[in-house]
Amino acid sequence: MAQVEFCFTCWPGGPVVPPPCLRCGSRSLYYTSGLCERCHPAAIPPPDSCRNCLAWGATRTHGWLCLGCKTWCRKYAQPAAVCRSCGHLSVLDPDQICRLCRKQTSQTPATHRPTDFDQIRRSGQQLFLADLFSSRCRGASIPTPARRRTPVVPQPPRPFTFTQLALLEATRSLKPRGSKGLAQRADPQLAAWVEQFTRKRAAQHGWSPDTTWRVRTGVNILLGFETIPGTAIAATDVDILAELRLPVALVTTVLKDAGLLHDDRIPAVIAWTEQQITHLPPAMTIEIRTWQRIMREGRTTRPRRRPRSDITIRIYLNRALPALTQWAAQGKTSLREISHDDVQAALPPTGTPRALTGRALRSLFDVLKTSRLIFTNPIRQIPTGYVDSNIPMPLSVHHIQNGLTSPDTATALLTALLAFHGLTARQVERLQLTDFDHRHLTLDDRRVLLADPVLDRLSAYLDHRHYWWPTTQNPHLFIHFRNAHTTAPVGNRWINMRLGPHLTPRKLRDDRLLSEAHAGGDTKHLMELFGLTPGVAQRYTATLKYPDLATPHPGTHPTPPPQATPRGQHLPDAPHAGEAPMADEDSQRHHNSAVPDTSPEERKRLLAAESCNGPDCQVILRAAVSRLPTARYCSARCRQAAHRFRQRHRPRTTPPTAASPDHSAMP
Structure with a gap:
């Protein structure tokens, strides 16, 4: 209607209902010349719902379609039809399902069963805003303006002596926002500076491209949170990245390398x-x-x-x-x-x-x-005793066989190393690839010859390790998905979980040492083979009094021995392995000249109270001889104990007669 000075709302005597649009027939948003705002080329219509998926925010630029539906319509180029699930008239996929129903399935937990669209329809349709679904690869790299041709120069963060306090504490949530926009908010110079540490650690630890991308995205998201670029990021704020399934530990490590981490975590x-x-x-x-x-x-x-x-x-x-x-x-x-x-x-x-x-x-x-917080120590003169020592027990053969034949290569190798060579849990945690040299294993100052079953399981585990983590730079033998991107060893909890409920490193080691003690019964042999101290070795050789510990029945535990004796005492009449007979004449002369007045019970009591129970010291104290050139005391304490023993029981100067008792067979 040309040459009209009034609109239909301001029409004299009005308002007057405007006529419908000549192009689309709409009776709302009338603009001019018989067209509405959506159809007139000079009008700027407001956003509206997508005509395919009903998402709000579509514009006339893409024909009133959101970006997702524009790609959807181009992929499934066919006339609009009725969806078999919701009944909406739109462009359908080959399964006769519209895009709105497809997006609805992404809001439900993923299962291995076929999607039940009838159940989704009964629970209702959740509409969404247009163009908020972004792919994972967008916004991952360091944001650079499109028209900027010069590269971003990395700049280290400026030192700040103050901290910007928050006016109101609010809980952040990244689930409804995605990572595209948050990663682009980071300061370009600061993001390029932290990128150097990300690439350096990725090269050192063999990160995959996907892991490197996830760490870079997480770092850029945290840098985008900063109101003042360069201030330290609290370690508790890094935990929010778990909502997007980003590696929190690796991002924390990179920020710590760059000097941008403030560790405020409570142990x-x-x-x-x-x-x-x-x-x-x-x-x-x-x-x-x-x-x-x-x-x-x-x-x-x-x-x-x-x-x-x-x-x-x-x-x-x-x-x-x-x-x-x-x-x-x-x-x-x-x-x-x-x-x-x-x-x-x-x-x-x-x-x-x-x-x-x-x-x-x-x-x-x-x-x-x-610390001068109390006046007196009330427990100072109260004896509390010692922890009762226990006797090592063998394991069930059935449980050990299950561990050795486990389909898990890590479990089989762990059981083999512990059952065949008696390693401790700490030694297993610290094992490195360079410790293995063909058939030998280097442990501290010992060189262990590996058994054939251990070599077979070691080869199988190394193949498994290389298949799953081919680029890892972790030098340790045992790794898992958490420490494969670092250089940290596995923990004791991982070892116990692999061995199962019936096996532990301590039980397997006790079983191996107990078996070796009953096979040879020599304290020195146990010390040299497993690197034990004399006291620990005698804990296993003292069980020779109970021969049933060496032959447990498969699947059952042997009969328990009598109650263990308190610390510092020997089992009665227990043989002391490792005692070498004194073959030289000087030693035999001094041995036969010992005082016969001392009873065996008194001698045992004195030996248990004044020696460390070491094999060499026991030989010297039992014979009550002066120090021999070949005798070795394990400590100054035992040397003083031998001196006190000789002072109490001085040997006779007269030569032994035929009637003199022979003490050479003294136990």
Whole structure:
């Protein structure tokens, strides 16, 4: 309607209903010349719903189609039809399903069953905004402006002496946003600087292109969060990348290499301790926190103290908690109020529980006393005893066979190394590829000849290792999907999970050492073969008194031996392996000239109390001879014990007669 000065809304006597659009027939958004805003070429229509998938945000630029539907219509170039699932008129795929129903299936958990579109239709259709679905490969590289031809110059972060505090603490969520826009928000110069550390670590540890891309994307997302480029990123903020399934540990390592990480994570042992002591009085809680801090960090001033491991702190606190809870229930508000009688009442009566609880309480009160937080040490003069030693037991043959024949190559190799060569769990964790040389294995200062079953399982595991991680730079023998991109060894938990519920490294090692002791029964042989100390070797040779330990029935455990003797004592009449007979005449003369007045029981008591039970020292002390040129004492303590023994029982100067008793057969 040309030459009309009023619109239909402002028409005199109106408003007047505008006529329908001459092109599309719409009765809304009338523009001019008989056309609506969607059809007039000079109009700028607002966004509207996609005419194919109903996503809001489509524009006239692509014919009122979103970018996904534009590709969909080009791929399935066919007339619009009715969807067999929702009944919507749109372009369908070969299965007669529209794009809206296909996108709806991506919101449901993935299963191995065929997609049930009827179930999706009954639960309703969730519409979405147009052009928000991006592919994984977009935005991964360092963002560079399209018109910028000069390369981005990496610039190190500027040092800041301040920290921008947040006005309101809000929880971030990356699931509805994707990674494209967040990765492009990073500062280009700073992103190029961190990229150098990403490529360096990727080359050192053999990362795959996909792993490198994921680390780069995660780093750029975190750099995009910074309001001031160059400030340190909190380690707790890196955990949000787990929502996008990005490697949190590797991103943390790269940021630490670049000097952009502020580690504000609370150690697990501290968080665990806070949970355990919530029911204790405030003063007692402060004292326990002080003890824990000194145990973890140590002390460089007098009295000095070395730091302890987190496992030691957990064990000590677990043992001390029952006593602390008992004192808190009695109305004690601080450990300063604990007396000698309170400790006596809280300790278990006897045995290993008393020894372990006393050890934990002794550590707690010693630290607090040296820190001047308590006045006296109430456990100072209370004997708590020692932990009862146990006798090693053999394993079931059936369980060992299952481990050796396991289809898992890692389990089979672990069982073989532990069962054939008696390695410790720490030695298995630290094994490296360079420790193996053809048929030999180098352990510390020992060179072990590998058995044929071990070599077969080693070859199978190396093939498995190369197949799954061909580019890994981890030097350790055993790796898994978590440490394949690093140089860290496996943990004790991974080894126990591989061995299963019936086998542990300690049990397999005890079974191997027990078998070797019953096969040879020589302490020195065990020391040289497995690198044991004399005391540890004699723990296994002392079981020769029980021959049933050497022949367990398959699938069953042998009859348990009598109760173990306390620490520092020998089994009665147990043979001492490794005792070499004194063949020289001088030794035999001194041996026959020993005092016959000392009873065997008295001699055993003196030997058990004054020696370390080493094989060489036992030979010298039993014969009661002066120091021989070939005799070797294991320590100054045993040399002094031999001197005291000779002073108490001086040998006779008269030569032995025919009636003199022969002590050469003394056990």
